[in-house]
Amino acid sequence: MIKSMTGFGKATAEVNNKKISVEIKSLNSKQADMFVRMPSFYKEKELPVRSLINKELERGKIEFNLYVELLAEQSSVNLNKDLFKKYYTELKDVLADLNEATTNENLVSIVAKMPDVYKSEKSELDETEWVEIEKTIKEAIIALDNFRxxxxxxxxxxxxxxxxxxxxxxxxxxxxxxxxxxxxxxxxxxxxxxxxxxxxxxxxxxxxxxxxxxxxxxxxxxxxxxxxxxxxxxxxxxxxxxxxxxxxxxxxxxxxxxxxxxxxxxxxxxxxxxxxxxxxxxxxxxxxxxxx
The missing domain is CATH 1.20.120 (Four Helix Bundle (Hemerythrin (Met), subunit A))
Incomplete structure (x- = not known):
């Protein structure tokens, strides 16, 4: 039984309101020459992915792509409510002491531009999510192997x-x-x-x-x-x-x-x-x- 080094495999899955698409393409090469493209959020898993591909596909010029499409609106930027209230109260008190008149809308606009009112939270990778993604990667590898x-x-x-x-x-x-x-x-x-x-x-x-x-x-x-x-x-x-x-x-x-x-x-x-x-x-x- 012989296999070609040329092949293509693709697999998709839906995990945590995300559509995960994995595509793997391989061409002939004397050694394992691998190119991996994946979102920065999953970069910590690049080495395990490379190890898995090396083990299963052995050699060839291999191109791996992991695409993620959000199926619902998600935001990693949150309003720092406590800090917002603090800025608002302090500014309002200062304006009252200075006998300066301003509308609430103007004050809100000013506070919204103050430092650290919005905070960006980097969420940790959910291991359960990665388990599903890894299954998808293995499915793509199997599809490529069948092609070969x-x-x-x-x-x-x-x-x-x-x-x-x-x-x-x-x-x-x-x-x-x-x-x-x-x-x-x-x-x-x-x-x-x-x-x-x-x-x-x-x-x-x-x-x-x-x-x-x-x-x-x-x-x-x-x-x-x-x-x-x-x-x-x-x-x-x-x-x-x-x-x-x-x-x-x-x-x-x-x-x-x-x-x-x-x-x-x-x-x-x-x-x-x-x-x-x-x-x-x-x-x-x-x-x-x-x-x-």
């Missing part, structure tokens, strides 16, 4: 197809093995005839040199290792956990064997097959980068 699983199914089909294409191309190499040996033998023989003459060729030495070159161009080990790596790639694809990094490492090993096969091929048709293999492998590498 669905994307992973598409990746599984694509990568399985590409690996099977490489295996099929490798099977085509078999038909040219005998032809390659014959070509090598004829080329060496012709070079010797041109260099020393056919009558001067030491057949025993010729056989020794022929064995040397046949071993040099032999690709049996490369084909065996390439087959093993492809089978291991498919096995990892279908494992119980998503292992994107391991798939990346295996694809590198597949690339090494394909390159060696190409360098030892010494045959035009095999070179064409190798080019096709490399094309399939590049597509595998591109897709593997997006696997969790």
């Amino acid at each position: 699983r669905d994307e992973g199914k598409s990746l599984l089909e694509e990568l399985t197809l590409r690996i099977n294409n490489i295996v099929s191309l490798l099977a085509e190499v078999e038909q040219y093995d005998e032809e390659r040996i014959t070509t090598v033998k004829e080329r060496i023989s012709n070079h010797l005839k041109e260099a020393v003459g056919e009558q001067n060729i030491n057949n025993d030495r010729f056989e020794q040199e022929l064995i040397f070159y046949i071993e040099k161009f032999d690709v049996t080990e490369e084909k065996t290792r390439l087959t093993t790596h492809c089978n291991y790639f498919l096995e990892t694809l279908n494992s119980d956990i998503s292992e994107g990094k391991k798939l990346g490492f295996i694809s590198q090993e597949i690339g090494r064997e394909i390159n060696t096969l190409g360098s030892k091929a010494n045959h035009a048709d095999i070179q064409k097959i190798v080019v096709k293999m490399k094309d399939e492998l590049e597509k595998i590498k591109e897709q593997a980068l997006n696997i969790l």
Whole structure:
């Protein structure tokens, strides 16, 4: 089972006359690269949120957004009634002593502008409220994880197809093995005839040199290792956990064997097959980068 690192999850809830909306988006990244945006009122919970996301989503370029919409009018600014009364009484007494006349409306207006008449109270975060918000965050994470699983199914089909294409191309190499040996033998023989003459060729030495070159161009080990790596790639694809990094490492090993096969091929048709293999492998590498 593989998962894509690309995903989107959203969840909403209503808590204490607030509509809470959580959105999480993720893209591919080698490490966990996280951006968290939430109202300052909840900032004290940022570290637990980051820890939760890291634990559940593991890695990727992750963007977390927590939105809050008030469903009823709420105010954190309150009138300091005792201070208001004190200002009002003292000002009224002063004006009476000075024989200055003023209306109650004017006096109220003046008092309303006095320092600390209005006080702003920062309410504490209700833990019960946060428990509900945390549930909403987990729902959004689950939604994103399901998105990743669905994307992973598409990746599984694509990568399985590409690996099977490489295996099929490798099977085509078999038909040219005998032809390659014959070509090598004829080329060496012709070079010797041109260099020393056919009558001067030491057949025993010729056989020794022929064995040397046949071993040099032999690709049996490369084909065996390439087959093993492809089978291991498919096995990892279908494992119980998503292992994107391991798939990346295996694809590198597949690339090494394909390159060696190409360098030892010494045959035009095999070179064409190798080019096709490399094309399939590049597509595998591109897709593997997006696997969790």
